[in-house]
Amino acid sequence: MPEQKIVITIGEEGEISAKTNGFKGESCLEALNDLLDLEGTVTSLKTTDEFRQKQTVSLTRTQENKRS
Numbered sequence: 001m002p003e004q005k006i007v008i009t010i011g012e013e014g015e016i017s018a019k020t021n022g023f024k025g026e027s028c029l030e031a032l033n034d035l036l037d038l039e040g041t042v043t044s045l046k047t048t049d050e051f052r053q054k055q056t057v058s059l060t061r062t063q064e065n066k067r068s
Helices: 027-036
Strands: 005-010 016-021
Touching: 005 027, 016 027
Parallel strands: none
Antiparallel strands: 005 016
């Protein structure tokens, strides 16, 4: 899994911008919400190619057989 990074910049007038790297799909938005817990309004959103990629999740299931 690639390294996931969030770079946050706070401007002179208090505006916040964030750039994410290494996230796929909407997981970047979830990470930003968890990190910033903002109640403000998002005024613009610029997506990258990573945003349009699907995030893959692996699930391994193990079954144990017990014989009596």
